Amino acid sequence: MAFPEPKPRGPELPQKRLKTLDCGQGAVRAVRFNVDGNYCLTCGSDKTLKLWNPLRGTLLRTYSGHGYEVLDAAGSFDNSSLCSGGGDKAVVLWDVASGQVVRKFRGHAGKVNTVQFNEEATVILSGSIDSSIRCWDCRSRRPEPVQKLDEAKDGVSSVKVSDHEVLAGSVDGRVRRYDLRMGQLFSDYVGSPITCTCFSRDGQCTLVSSLDSTLRLLDKDTGELLGEYTGHKNQEYKLDCCLSERDTHVVSSWVQLSGPAAVTS
Numbered sequence: 001m002a003f004p005e006p007k008p009r010g011p012e013l014p015q016k017r018l019k020t021l022d023c024g025q026g027a028v029r030a031v032r033f034n035v036d037g038n039y040c041l042t043c044g045s046d047k048t049l050k051l052w053n054p055l056r057g058t059l060l061r062t063y064s065g066h067g068y069e070v071l072d073a074a075g076s077f078d079n080s081s082l083c084s085g086g087g088d089k090a091v092v093l094w095d096v097a098s099g100q101v102v103r104k105f106r107g108h109a110g111k112v113n114t115v116q117f118n119e120e121a122t123v124i125l126s127g128s129i130d131s132s133i134r135c136w137d138c139r140s141r142r143p144e145p146v147q148k149l150d151e152a153k154d155g156v157s158s159v160k161v162s163d164h165e166v167l168a169g170s171v172d173g174r175v176r177r178y179d180l181r182m183g184q185l186f187s188d189y190v191g192s193p194i195t196c197t198c199f200s201r202d203g204q205c206t207l208v209s210s211l212d213s214t215l216r217l218l219d220k221d222t223g224e225l226l227g228e229y230t231g232h233k234n235q236e237y238k239l240d241c242c243l244s245e246r247d248t249h250v251v252s253s254w255v256q257l258s259g260p261a262a263v264t265s
Contacts, residue, residue, distance in 0.1 A: 018054075018055060019054060019055060019056075019057045020057075021042065021052055021054065021057055023042045023044060023050060024046075025042060025043075025044025025045065025046045025048055025050065026044055026045035026046045026069075027044070027045040027069075028042050028043065028044060028045075029043045029044065029045060029069060029070060029071050029072070030042075030043040030070075030071060030072045030073065031043075032072070032073050032074060032075070033054075034075040034079055035075065035077050035079070038053070039051060039052065039053060039054070039060070039075075039079070040052050040054045041073045041074075041075065041082065043069075043070035043071060043072060043073050043084065043086075044069065044070055045069040045070075046069070047064065047066045047067065047068060047069060047070065047086070048062050048063065048064050048066075048070065049062070049063040049064075049066075049070050049073050049082070049084050049094070050062050050063070051063070051082075051096070061096075061099050062099070063082065063084070063094050063099055065092055065094075065101045065104070066084065066086045066087075066088050066090065066092060067086075067088035067090070068086050068087035068088040068111075069086055069087045070084050070085075070086040071085055071086050071087060071111060071112060071113055071114075072084065072085050072086075072112070072113060072114045072115050073085075073115065074115050074116050074117055075096075075117075076117050076121035077117070077119060077120075077121060078121065079096060080095070080096055080097070080121075081093060081094065081095065081096060081102070081117070081121055081138070082094040082096055083115045083116075083117060083124045084115060085111075085112025085113070085114065085115040085126050085128075086111065086112060087111040087112075088111075089106065089108045089109070089110060089111060089112060089128070090104050090105065090106055090108075090112065091104070091105040091106075091108075091112055091115060091124055091126045091134075091136060092104050092105075093105070093124065093136075093138055102138075103136075103138065105124070105126070105134075105136045105143075105145070106143070107134055107143075107144060107145055108126065108128040108130050108132065108134065109128070109130040110128050110129035110130040110155070111128065111129050112126050112127070112128050113127055113128060113129060113155065113156060113157050113158075114126065114127040114156065114157065114158050114159045115127075115159070116159050116160060116161045117161070118161050119161070119163070121138065122137065122138055122139055123135050123136065123137060123138065123146070124136045124138060125159050125161060125166060126159070127156030127157065127158065127159040127168060128155065128156055129155035129156075130155070131150060131152045131153065131154055131155055131156060131170070131172075132148055132149065132150040132152070132156065133148070133149040133150075133152075133156055133159055133166070133168055134147070134148050134149075135147040135148070135149075149166070149168070149178060151176060151185060151187075152168065152170040152172055152174070152176065153170070153172040153174075154170055154171035154172040154193075155170065155171045156168055156169070156170050156171075157169050157170060157171060157193070157194055157195050157196070158194065158195065158196045158197045158198075160197055160198050160199055162199045162203065164179065164180050164181040165177060165178065165179055165180065165199075166178040166180065167197050167198070167199060167206060168197065169194030169195070169196060169197035169208060170193075170194055171193040171194065172193075173189060173190050173191050173192055173193060173194065173210070174187050174188065174189050174190065174194070175187070175188050175190060175194060175197050175206060175208050175218070177206070177220065186223070188218055188223040190208055190210055190216060191210075191212070192210035192211050192212035192214070193210060193211045194208055194209070194210050195209050195210060195211060195240070196208070196209045196240045197209075198242050199220070200217075200220075203220070204219070204220055204221075205217055205218060205219060205220055205226065206218045206220050207242070209240065213230060213231075214228055214229070214230050215228070215229040215230075216228055216229075217229075
């Protein structure tokens with residue numbers, strides 16, 4: 001008689017705090033891990049961007065060059081470059097090793113809420129309170145963006161890039177997906193100002209958080225509402241969200257206004 005195979009255990013979510021990073025940056029506006037999760041970036045209201053080894057709690061480098069608070073940052077896939085955006089309306093490209101500013105891109109009419117590299121780190125996409133997304137060529141010396149996406153009717157709060165697609169959330173309550181290969185725009189109305197958007201790992205869905213304290217899972221192609229998740233009470237601060245590695249759990253958190261950053265496992 002053969003016994004049935006045991007069911008595989010589901011992935012476990014972080015349960016305990018491993019380390020607290022005393023960032024010394026005033027309000028921490030964003031925390032971003034690099035691709036493999038070995039390093040993280042903290043964005044401060046003191047105009048600095050800091051690179052950490054989060055498990056050791058070691059500060060590796062401080063990047064100074066913004067004229068106002070840093071609101072978002074991202075690392076390239078090869079870990080050689082960083083980009084950041086802030087309240088000074090600038091998008092900054094950094095060399096990780098030297099800590100030097102490689103380029104400063106200017107053109108937004110308001111603060112830059114969100115930045116992302118494309119997969120090859122040849123283009124930076126930035127979303128701003130000025131209702132536009134701008135695409136900056138990292139290799140060119142041209143000061144103007146190579147493309148401008150201005151369909152949003154209010155500030156752009158979130159931008160994510162996946163292959164040939166750009167996913168954007170706006171305070172106008174719409175999540176927009178740009179298919180750059182086909183030159184098409186798809187838009188879904190959520191109703192409440194959007195604070196964060198992301199693709200699922202399998203590329204079939206999008207996750208959207210908004211100021212009505214609700215996270216929504218949408219079918220990427222049809223816009224069908226697949227699920228709603230509540231628990232946070234969020235009406236003022238930015239709520240971030242993501243899906244776990246196997247798309248089995250929805251994770252959300254709010255931006256910390258002051259004090260240290262925490263790393264969980």
